[in-house]
Amino acid sequence: xxxxxxxxxxxxxxxxxxxxxxxxxxxxxxxxxxxxxxxxxxxxxxxxxxxxxxxxxxxxxxxxxxxxxxxxxxxxxxxxxxxxxxxxxxxxxxxxxxxxxxxxxxxxxxxxxxxxxxxxxxxxxxxxxxxxxxxxxxxxxxxxxxxxxxxxxxxxxxxxxxxxxxxxxxxxxxxxxxxxxxxxxxxxxxxxxxxxxxxxxxxxxxxxxxxxxxxxxxxxxxxxxxxxxxxxxxxxxxxxxxxxxxxxxxxxxxxxxxxxxxxxxxxxxxxxxxxxxxxxxxxxxxxxxxxxxxxxxxxxxxxxxxxxxxxxxxxxxxxxxxxxxxxxxxxxxxxx
Numbered sequence: 001x002x003x004x005x006x007x008x009x010x011x012x013x014x015x016x017x018x019x020x021x022x023x024x025x026x027x028x029x030x031x032x033x034x035x036x037x038x039x040x041x042x043x044x045x046x047x048x049x050x051x052x053x054x055x056x057x058x059x060x061x062x063x064x065x066x067x068x069x070x071x072x073x074x075x076x077x078x079x080x081x082x083x084x085x086x087x088x089x090x091x092x093x094x095x096x097x098x099x100x101x102x103x104x105x106x107x108x109x110x111x112x113x114x115x116x117x118x119x120x121x122x123x124x125x126x127x128x129x130x131x132x133x134x135x136x137x138x139x140x141x142x143x144x145x146x147x148x149x150x151x152x153x154x155x156x157x158x159x160x161x162x163x164x165x166x167x168x169x170x171x172x173x174x175x176x177x178x179x180x181x182x183x184x185x186x187x188x189x190x191x192x193x194x195x196x197x198x199x200x201x202x203x204x205x206x207x208x209x210x211x212x213x214x215x216x217x218x219x220x221x222x223x224x225x226x227x228x229x230x231x232x233x234x235x236x237x238x239x240x241x242x243x244x245x246x247x248x249x250x251x252x253x254x255x256x257x258x259x260x261x262x263x264x265x266x267x268x269x270x271x272x273x274x275x276x277x278x279x280x281x282x283x284x285x286x287x288x289x290x291x292x293x294x295x296x297x298x299x300x301x302x303x304x305x306x307x308x309x310x311x312x313x314x315x316x317x318x319x320x321x322x323x324x325x326x327x328x329x330x331x332x333x334x335x336x
Contacts, residue, residue, distance in 0.1 A: 001058070001081055003051035013051070023047040023055055035064045035072065045082065056083040123153040148201070155197065156291070159232060163295045166225060170302060177306055179219050179331070184248055184256065185210040187220060191227035198235045202242070202288070206231070209247040216256050216327040222303040223327070229296035230260045230323050236286030237321065238264035254329045255309065261322040267315040275313055276301045300325070 002021060004010040015021065018028045027046045034041050040063035047057050062077025127146050131138070138146075169175040188210060192199075199206055216223070227246075234244045242263045251257040265287060267275075276297050283294050304311040304325045315321035 001050070001056070001079065002048070003054075015051075021048050023049055035062075035075065039064045039066075041077075056081055057086040058082065121153075121157070124150060127153075151197065152201065155194065159194070159228075160295075163225075163229070163299055166299055167295060170299075177219055177222070179217050179307065181215050181217055181330075182220050182223065184214045184216050184223075184258070185212065187223050188227055188246055191224040192231050195228060195232050195235060198232070199244070202235065202238070202240045204235055204238055204240070204242045204244060207243060207245045209245060211248065214248055214250070214256065216329055217331050218307055218327045219303075222306070226300045226303055226325065227260075229300055230325075233292070233296065233323075234260055234262035234264065234321070236290040236292060237266075238262045239287045250329060251326065255326045256329050257324060257326050259322050259324045261320065263320045266317040266319050266321055267313075268317050272313065272315060276311070 002010070002015075002017075004013070004015075010017075019025060022028050024047065031041065031044065031046075034044070040061075042061050044060045044062075045057060046060075047055055049055055059080045059082045060077060062075045064072045065074050065076050066072050127150050131143075131146060166175065185208070188208065192206065196206075231244060231246070238244065244263075245261045246258070247261070248256055248258045271284070278294060278298055283292050286292065301311050304327075307327055309326040309328070311323065311325040313321060313323045
């Protein structure tokens, strides 16, 4: 079990089993103390080191053999290698912890999603109820305002459902990943089409600082999801007449660094530490009560990391927030 071929090899190695073979040197003293006090050990488990350095687990039953004066002469018993059982136990503990974590996240997930789905549906119900009761008396201006509110609710609902669909595909491992060389400026233009109405309703300017013909190597659908979610978040937490700046530069290691900066309400440190975590502790309403599930940031993190990039944020209360993320400028194989 210790990896020696014979007692002679063990003796020649000058290995002191009581000191060198135990992973925890105090184990031998514990063993001796129990023998002195009880005269036996049963079901004693401890970790040892083999000759090659590998650590294994022993199960031991033994008793002390004493002389006529009660002095211990030697120990007699048996030892079993229980390493595989220990590994199985550790794996069960790990899997149990993972399942508990998944169940906890699932509960939070459904709680947040139910809350965020309720908000646009309540808006729909309220606006349609108003139309049912007051339609004959409404002016064109009032109808246009209601239609605008319904469109806004529909857009928010669509974004949430789209994020849910992508999240479910990630969990199932069925989301395709097809990176290619794409024009970043064009991708950003395409990405924010769906959020322009929200920005215009709050009179928020979106400014670009993207070099022409700047190419990145990425999955186009994932890039658009990242841009759309981060810009949408910036709009939520930026007051009327604010500004959002989208910037990109080629950084070190041939990576492109993209930033989305807003002039919004910013975040305190206790919210910052919960970003990119699905625990509900970073969720709060926007400047006009817009809902926020936090699911979008999780998608952003997953998509960025699939490209070997990083995502992070800088923020200060009342002074706005900037999200940064990186994409490779070229295929990874070209940098090897």
